[in-house]
Amino acid sequence: MKAFTNYLKIFMGVLVLTFGMVACDKEDYLIFTAQEPSEAISFTNNASDTYLLSADSRTNIAERFVWNKPDFGAPTTVSYVVEGSVNEDFSTVDYSSGTLNETNHAVTINNLIALATAMGLDADPNTNGPDGQPNNSGVVYFRVKAFVGSADAVNNASSVSDLMPLNIVMVEASSGGGGSGVEKSSWGVVGSAANDWGNAGPDLPFYTTDQADVFVAYVNLKDGAMKFRENNDWGNNLGDDGADGTLEPGGADIMVTAGDYKIVLDLNSNTYTIEPYSWGVVGSAYNDWGNNGPDAKLFYDYTTDTWKAGVKLLDGLMKIRLNNDWGTNFGDDGADGTLENGGADIPVTAGFYTLTVNFNDNTYTLESSDLWGIVGSGYNDWGNAGPDFMFTPLGEDKWIAENVTLIDGMIKFRINEDWGVNLGDDGADGTLEANGADIAVTAGTYDIMLDFSGADPTYTFITK
Template identity: 45%
Template sequence: MKTFLINKLYMILGVALLMMSCEKDEMRAILNPEARPEVALSSPAIVLYRDEANNEVLTISWQKPDYGFQAGAAYSILFDRKGGDFSKAVAIATGTQLKKSFTAAELNPILLQLGLVAGSAADLDIKVQAKLGEATVLVSPLATLQATPYLDKLDLSTPWGIVGSAAVNGWDGPDMPFYQTDKENIVVAYVTLATGDIKFRKDNKWDLNYGDDGANGTLEVGGANIAVKAGTYKITLDLNALTYTITKYAWGLVGSATPNGWDGPDVPLTYDPSSDQWRAVVTLKEGELKIRQNGDWAVNYGGANGTLELGGGNIAVTPGTYLVSVNFAKGTYTVEKIDVWGVAGSAAPNGWDGPDAKFRPDFANDGVWILDRVTLKAGEIKFRQNDKWDVNYGDDGADGILEAAGANIVVVAGTYGITLDFSNPGAPTYKITKK
């Protein structure tokens, strides 16, 4: 009897396995490998403009193929230069969605990443990839798009700079930079100087330099050093008239939401030449803020809905860490939440618990963060986001390459500048330079 039951059980199992095998064979039989997505573009050619960054410029869509059975595909859009092999394609996942609309601000960095030149039209190949499980990937025929990106960062650089005992890097440089203005051969610098002397020179060299023999605002080639007192200034160099002006000049944030309240000192805004804006990364409380010049109320701005108004109303904010950007040329401002990197550790100013010494974004280089100056003790450090350990990096190989949750980094006591570079997400790096 026992033998009979065992044999019957084997028969049942055999039939079940056979049925499962048949189902798999049937699944393979009805899966149509030609059931590829067909790509449709809302326009065959687009020109992107920086002033229209938030406008939708392109929609890529496709119909769900008839796979012959109920399939939950995961879709991705792949972009490559015309004629490319897609080995260096930019991939945008859409999940189960059958279309994706792009604003100019979303599409422009994709074009630049592929090597397109701002202001010049170039052709792209686009395809949609449908993934059904790990082994099955179906790819659409190519669609072609002609696209013209815009320069998403300004280049206001000039060959002119400020050098001297009052400058950050002394007489040896590198010099503090001047930037272009809307007037030819009139350049401007926004600098914080120590008490001492300065001169103006070209290309970080002494071949062409200007001083002021009469201390009267007139420039002479190879002239006398210009004496300055400690402070934050706007220096304007007129290379047409060979004159210069040095004016006290700073912008800052003040208010109940700022760390020092309405009495200040103000949170300083820093000039960003890549966007011609004044910017700061700041942790704010529940409250209000305004933007003012030189730490007093003679010139101040408020506003609402991103529009600046001279002497306008207070700007209400909620608690958080923000990137505040002020564009005086356009009369606008933004207050955007941002994740901020910091240094924690036994060597850091506030130990492992923080608050961390904070980095600032390098606005001219996406993914790069800079800590200009920090004094460390002998010990260990790591880099983490938002004063928390949820996202942190160390260095397992002590080779300058960062690993997520990697080993502590050993440092000796000293004052340093630190740069984090996440521009290559696959191999982020860091550099620690003694000051």
């Protein structure tokens, strides 16, 4: 009997093992059904009181939406979409992020300007709404959806957040006109030292001054030759036959060495002057007081008659000096935004900044900013081999990066060395798209321009 009992136990054990193996096979075919989440999706960030919208800052991040991850009760991928509307009932969807996998999304000033335009708002101080009040402010609405499967699937499990209203205000231009009073002239610098005699882009511009027929240009030149001509055309050009500073129609090429220059063209006397000229940021906050590379260059912005630099700073001190030399340098003795020659060092904290200097009254501003930069295998190994190359914002919604040395590879443009906002080129057509394709580049030195003034942002490479 004992032997029979042991045999029975062994038989039952084999039966259980066999059943278990079959059960495991069947478990592979279990189907999980996603359910409506027990906790609805919701924004976890807080909106600002007001969002000021200006074309000068259209590339800045206005708001980064952040939300929780809902549990649909199934081991499945959850996707999201952020939507915006000018209507509280979302009868129209006027903004969409597209499908997202992360739980945050940045909306730019430009995105809000597009919504403002859809509402009929504008920045013109001379226009009003139907009620006679200025039509430059309003409310737009955002929501976030979480879903399993595709966003438009029928009967898919999903969750929609409450609305987040944003109060937006278009910054109106001064009703008195404004502007710096400086304009681009019809004259420019052309040559192998400037733009490959016109083959690598338009002539470098001269600007008007407070004297009639006297123009000034701030240019970065290569070793080579240059001349001055009007309207990017050889019909009216000036050179220097005697290399004596006097100009003659159709005269000889003017030889120059590489560097940054200020050129003054006086058509009253048909003379010109050229001198080394470059303002830059120096200090422990940037280049170890000049021991770790050249100063961060400031660029002339004729629309405001000021000098600007987009710069990434460290905790430390800075000053502004001429021609990478201590002969002329400016600090701030009173920490009041006014510059004095030889003045005190300016303390700064680490971050991304736009520095604006007005040498008409020796004032400056240093504003925390969202700066576009160049990243990629063609520049800094996608950020692993040093910082991005920073652009400087100028008037007319344009950004400049000068003398960028690239290697064969790919690049993209992103804000503040972060992938949250980045631009590539899906069609390789010079038009930029958010999260677009990598841009192929060949080794060389370039000036690169970003232009956000049109409906779609564009970029231009100028070979140096």
